[in-house]
Amino acid sequence: MSYAIPSVPSAGLRLHFNENTGGCSPAVLAALQSISATDTAFYPDYAPVTSAAERYFGVTDGWVQLTNGLDEGLHVVAQAAARGRANAAAVIVEPAFEMYAACADAAGLREIHIAPDEEFAFPLQKILDAATPEVRLINLTDPNNPTGLGIPKGAIETLAAARPDTLVLVDEAYAEFSGRTTMGPLQERYRNVLVGRTFAKAHGLAALRAGALVGHPDALAPLRRLLPPFSLNICAVRALEAAFGDRDYLDAYVSQATASRQLIYDFCGARGIRCWPSEANFVLLRLGPDAGAITAALAARGIHIRDKSSAPGCEGCVRITAGVIEHTRVCLAALEDTLASRRR
Numbered sequence: 001m002s003y004a005i006p007s008v009p010s011a012g013l014r015l016h017f018n019e020n021t022g023g024c025s026p027a028v029l030a031a032l033q034s035i036s037a038t039d040t041a042f043y044p045d046y047a048p049v050t051s052a053a054e055r056y057f058g059v060t061d062g063w064v065q066l067t068n069g070l071d072e073g074l075h076v077v078a079q080a081a082a083r084g085r086a087n088a089a090a091v092i093v094e095p096a097f098e099m100y101a102a103c104a105d106a107a108g109l110r111e112i113h114i115a116p117d118e119e120f121a122f123p124l125q126k127i128l129d130a131a132t133p134e135v136r137l138i139n140l141t142d143p144n145n146p147t148g149l150g151i152p153k154g155a156i157e158t159l160a161a162a163r164p165d166t167l168v169l170v171d172e173a174y175a176e177f178s179g180r181t182t183m184g185p186l187q188e189r190y191r192n193v194l195v196g197r198t199f200a201k202a203h204g205l206a207a208l209r210a211g212a213l214v215g216h217p218d219a220l221a222p223l224r225r226l227l228p229p230f231s232l233n234i235c236a237v238r239a240l241e242a243a244f245g246d247r248d249y250l251d252a253y254v255s256q257a258t259a260s261r262q263l264i265y266d267f268c269g270a271r272g273i274r275c276w277p278s279e280a281n282f283v284l285l286r287l288g289p290d291a292g293a294i295t296a297a298l299a300a301r302g303i304h305i306r307d308k309s310s311a312p313g314c315e316g317c318v319r320i321t322a323g324v325i326e327h328t329r330v331c332l333a334a335l336e337d338t339l340a341s342r343r344r
């Protein structure tokens with residue numbers, strides 16, 4: 001399928017939230033337009049869309065709980081981990097997606113932050129050492145945000161087996177780009193492993209809010225008790241059904257992101273800029289002490305990237321969304337200009 005390249009938005013280029021910068025599938029828009037008056041008046045039936053999600057993920061009945069964005073899923077996981085336990089704690093592996101700390105705080109979990117190792121190597125031993133009996137939740141991201149790096153093979157199983165009474169949350173928000181998942185057989189063996197997914201990224205549904213928790217029904221049961229009965233609205237439900245039906249669109253966008261990542265690597269390689277090989281739809285690159293000023297200069301031109309300088313281990317780094325190839329080209333040309341003008 002050929003990908004209809006969206007033009008560069010006049011309001012600027014949003015390359016700072018890891019969104020789908022090309023927008024959702026046209027099938028999603030058609031589904032939204034076909035919502036009827038009674039559709040909006042009745043509470044939604046989640047059974048068909050949940051079955052469609054189970055088919056999409058390749059898991060059996062009862063293994064998927066849809067949520068109002070993955071953020072809602074992160075909140076209920078933290079609440080379930082904290083529930084009924086004094087002094088419960090959550091492990092957060094830095095640099096980490098900021099919501100883990102926010103959810104731990106909201107749930108009353110003590111936060112144990114694991115500092116990054118050299119070059120962001122996965123700190124398996126440090127996590128094992130930190131995971132005392134009070135630790136009820138270990139937050140992992142695969143591939144990680146903001147580094148884009150994957151968790152090494154076997155590490156999740158090692159953690160799940162070593163701490164069977166601790167929830168191990170594997171946030172796979174970017175799994176469509178990595179093509180890997182922890183779902184399925186490992187979760188059958190280790191019921192403490194939960195996988196989080198979002199439809200905000202590759203599927204382009206960020207504004208509609210749809211995510212999922214995937215795990216053995218026994219693992220999901222305590223979380224389900226914490227969720228409101230009608231978390232997703234009808235727009236999210238119809239959009240998801242349509243998105244699952246348009247695999248070509250998803251594949252075409254993932255190809256765009258893959259090619260964009262390569263453009264960023266090539267840009268960095270030619271200029272001696274350190275960047276990390278990413279399995280997600282963004283790349284982290286080290287611009288040095290001027291990272292903040294460069295981010296601001298690009299923003300003034302309507303190109304928004306994320307200054308990650310204040311994240312642990314990310315001093316001098318920015319994160320750039322790798323989506324539509326044309327958008328990446330525009331961003332890199334502006335970055336080139338900005339770097340040149342700062343050298344003058």
Ligand SMILES: Cc1ncc(COP(=O)(O)O)c(C=O)c1O
Nearest residue numbers: 069070071097145173198200211
């Ligand atoms: C690692 C990670 N998890 C979860 C989310 C949030 O997903 P959602 O928009 O579905 O709440 C994000 C969004 O940036 C993310 O980067």
